[in-house]
Each structure stands twice: as structure tokens, then as C-alpha cells.
Amino acid sequence: xxxxxxxxxxxxxxxxxxxxxxxxxxxxxxxxxxxxxxxxxxxxxxxxxxxxxxxxxxxxxxxxxxxxxxxxxxxxxxxxxxxxxxxxxxxxxxxxxxxxxxxxxxxxxxxxxxxxxxxxxxxxxxxxxxxxxxxxxxxxxxxxxxxxxxxxxxxxxxxxxxxxxxxxxxxxxxxxxxxxxxxxxxxxxxxxxxxxxxxxxxxxxxxxxxxxxxxxxxxxxxxxxxxxxxxxxxxxxxxxxxxxxxxxxxxxxxxxxxxxxxxxxxxxxxxxxxxxxxxxxxxxxxxxxxxxxxxxxxxxxxxxxxxxxxxxxxxxxxxxxxxxxxxxxxxxxxxxxxxxxxxxxxxxxxxxxxxxx
Numbered sequence: 001x002x003x004x005x006x007x008x009x010x011x012x013x014x015x016x017x018x019x020x021x022x023x024x025x026x027x028x029x030x031x032x033x034x035x036x037x038x039x040x041x042x043x044x045x046x047x048x049x050x051x052x053x054x055x056x057x058x059x060x061x062x063x064x065x066x067x068x069x070x071x072x073x074x075x076x077x078x079x080x081x082x083x084x085x086x087x088x089x090x091x092x093x094x095x096x097x098x099x100x101x102x103x104x105x106x107x108x109x110x111x112x113x114x115x116x117x118x119x120x121x122x123x124x125x126x127x128x129x130x131x132x133x134x135x136x137x138x139x140x141x142x143x144x145x146x147x148x149x150x151x152x153x154x155x156x157x158x159x160x161x162x163x164x165x166x167x168x169x170x171x172x173x174x175x176x177x178x179x180x181x182x183x184x185x186x187x188x189x190x191x192x193x194x195x196x197x198x199x200x201x202x203x204x205x206x207x208x209x210x211x212x213x214x215x216x217x218x219x220x221x222x223x224x225x226x227x228x229x230x231x232x233x234x235x236x237x238x239x240x241x242x243x244x245x246x247x248x249x250x251x252x253x254x255x256x257x258x259x260x261x262x263x264x265x266x267x268x269x270x271x272x273x274x275x276x277x278x279x280x281x282x283x284x285x286x287x288x289x290x291x292x293x294x295x296x297x298x299x300x301x302x303x304x305x306x307x308x309x310x311x312x313x314x315x316x317x318x319x320x321x322x323x324x325x326x327x328x329x330x331x332x333x334x335x336x337x338x339x340x341x342x343x344x345x346x347x348x349x350x351x352x353x354x355x356x357x
Contacts, residue, residue: 031260033057033067033252036085038078038095040198041071044222045215045282046244049150049275050094053246056267061260067092078196085247086142093247094149097135098179099194103142105320106327108179109334110135110146112242114313117338119151119241119276121345125337126243134330145248147268150275152244153283155236156220157301158213159204159229164301167308176200176212181238183316184309197223204228213238217286218279226294233301237309244275 035054039046047069054067072078075090082100085093098111110131117125125131126148135146158177162169171189175182182192193209203209205228212229213236214220226232246268253261290296301309321328 030063031065031256033065033091034075034089035067035069035092035094036075036081036090037069037093038072038081038099038196041074043071043197043219045150045152045219045275045278046094046197047071049244049271049278052274053094053149053267053271056270057264060263060267065256065260065263069094072196072198078198082142082144082247085249086144088143088249088251091249091252095245095247096242097146097245098242101179104138104326105324106138106330109327109330110138110243110245111179112239113317113331113334114181114184114238115240115310116334117241117341119153119243120349121338121341122151122241122243123148123272123276124341125334129337130333131337134333138326138330139247140250143250145250145253147246147248147265148272149244149246149268150272150279152215152219152239152242152279153276155213155216155239155242157233157236157238158211159220159225160211160231160233161204161207161229162210163231163299164233164305166302167305173211174209176203176209176214177238179238180313180316180320181213184238184312187312187316188309201225201228215242216279216283217290218282221286221290226290226296230297232290232296232298234298235301235306237301237306237313244272246271 035050037047037050039050041047042051050069054069057065057067070090076084078095079099081093081095082103084090096111098108100107112122122131126135132148139146158175162173164170167188170185173185173190174193175185175190176193176195177185178192178194182194185192193203195203197214200212200214201223204212204225212225214223214225216236220226248264253264256264291298317331321331
């Protein structure tokens with residue numbers, strides 16, 4: 001049975017019934033919300049993940065809510081999603097927190113930090129550590145409620161039109177890379193560029209940028225980056241477990257009946273789990289396509305390059321912590337959780353994968 005049909009048809013359907021949702025709702029009573037996204041309309045994984053979440057809310061509410069999704073540029077430009085939801089012009093947004101550094105310096109920490117938490121570790125920190133509470137505290141002054149909306153897992157380091165054999169090869173490199181990773185590239189001698197996903201291919205093809213990170217094989221294949229760059233490097237040191245986010249306007253949320261509030265939150269949680277699983281499955285098949293059909297040159301970044309990037313990354317996040325109280329509090333929490341879970345993963349996940357290899 002299709003996983004999504006199973007979720008919407010049984011698990012969350014049962015939840016909706018248990019919460020007392022109704023099957024027939026008068027049109028005038030339907031609560032209509034808009035969801036704006038930073039992703040191209042219906043883009044695999046990201047855009048379709050937003051669609052999936054909206055469909056969950058619509059069905060779980062028994063028709064009492066209707067969430068309509070708008071892709072990047074349909075209602076507002078991709079980088080205006082945060083402000084649009086904060087102002088209440090749309091009730092929900094779907095994106096990633098690393099885009100909002102200009103709003104709150106600590107925001108990128110909730111997408112993940114270079115050499116930080118994996119997808120499983122990120123979810124553990126958010127749901128069973130103090131991650132989600134810290135995230136909510138950070139966004140509260142803006143009238144926003146954040147919720148996790150999926151995780152891409154360990155990403156790729158990116159597509160390059162030159163080989164990277166040493167850190168010197170990054171010097172002068174123009175690379176599309178946002179957030180904390182972008183500052184690391186800057187300190188390594190490169191020039192970080194922050195452009196929306198829909199503009200990356202043309203910029204890479206034209207030579208306006210020399211390299212780009214995006215996500216991983218699933219989404220990179222959809223954008224056709226293999227037609228614009230020669231080398232595909234791993235691992236994604238800059239985003240080891242990039243968490244996507246849902247932004248909810250706090251005032252709109254408070255106007256909902258209690259059961260609808262629960263439905264919205266639980267739909268976000270189901271969507272978070274579903275999209276994370278989707279990335280694991282679809283990245284695997286897309287990687288095979290890139291290698292076997294398109295003969296993509298997949299290469300590992302040299303160990304000494306990764307080691308130096310790790311050193312620079314630690315310096316960047318440390319400087320952020322010194323300059324911003326919220327960043328320090330969040331970074332301390334992330335690092336503490338990473339070190340605690342590392343002891344377990346060293347003898348579980350890492351040990352098992354090494355043995356399986």
C-alpha cells in the first residue's frame with residue numbers, strides 16, 4: 001500500500017475522527033488558510049512536501065480547514081515568506097530557517113550547523129531535547145510558531161566546475177551557499193552567493209557562479225545540475241541534517257479551536273516523518289540514475305579539506321555565539337546534545353555502518 005495513502009487513510013484519519021472532526025461542513029464555516037513557500041511550485045520533495053502537509057490538514061480536519069499552497073513567486077517572492085507570515089498576509093509558510101539570518105542571527109542553527117546533527121539527531125534534539133522550545137522562543141517576538149517539516153538528511157557538498165584538491169581551490173570560488181556554510185566559504189577565500197533554488201541552474205550554466213550546494217541527488221537531479229557542472233562532491237559538511245520548517249502565524253493559530261490546533265501540529269509532525277523518509281528513499285534511486293545514466297563524476301572531498309573546513313566552521317559558530325546571546329544559548333544546547341549522543345552513535349550507528357561496509 002502506498003505510504004502516503006496509508007497515512008492519510010488510516011493513521012491520521014483515525015486521529016481526525018478521534019478529535020471529533022465532522023464529515024460535512026458548511027462552506028461559510030470553512031477556515032481558509034494560505035501557505036506560502038520558498039520552493040518552486042510542486043518541486044519534488046520540497047514543494048510536494050508542502051502540498052502533502054496542506055492535504056493532511058484538510059483531511060484531518062474533516063473539511064473544517066482548507067489550506068492552499070502557493071509556490072515561490074506565486075503570491076510572494078521566496079525570501080519574503082517569513083515577513084508575509086509574520087504580518088498575517090498568509091497563515092503558514094514552508095521553508096528553511098537558514099534563509100532568515102537577517103531576521104534573527106540564530107535562525108540558521110535550526111536548519112543545522114556545519115558538522116552538526118544528523119537528521120535523526122536533529123529530531124531527537126528538537127522533540128526530546130530543548131531544541132523546539134528554543135526555536136519557538138526565538139520566533140515568538142515575530143508572532144510566529146515554528147514546527148519541523150522534514151529533513152533532507154546528510155546533503156551533498158555540491159556541484160563544482162573545477163576539482164577541489166586543496167583548500168586553495170576554494171580561493172576565489174563563487175558558490176551558491178547560504179547560511180553559516182556561506183560564511184565558512186567566505187573565510188576559506190570564496191565568495192558565497194545566496195539565490196533562490198529556481199535561479200541556481202541558469203547561474204551555474206552561465207558561469208555567474210562556479211559551484212553550488214543545493215540538497216542531494218533527489219532534488220539535484222530534478223534541477224538538472226548534472227548538465228551544468230562537472231564534479232559532484234560529498235559529504236555535505238555544511239548541512240548534515242537540514243531541517244525544513246513550517247511557519248505558523250501565532251494569531252491565526254490561537255483563533256483555531258483546540259482540536260484544530262492539535263491537528264495542525266500533528267500534521268506537521270507526520271509531514272516531518274514522511275518527508276525525511278522520502279529523502280532517504282529518493283536520494284538513493286536518484287544517485288544511481290546520476291551515476292549510471294548520466295555518468296556523473298561523484299567525488300569525495302579530500303580529508304585535509306574537510307579537516308580545515310571543520311576548523312573554520314568551529315570558528316564561525318563560536319564567533320556567532322560571542323556576538324549574539326540567543327546564538328550562544330542555542331549553540332551550547334546543540335553542542336551539548338551532539339557530544340552526548342555521539343558516545344552512543346559511536347558504538348551503534350557508526351560501528352554498525354563500518355561493520356556493514
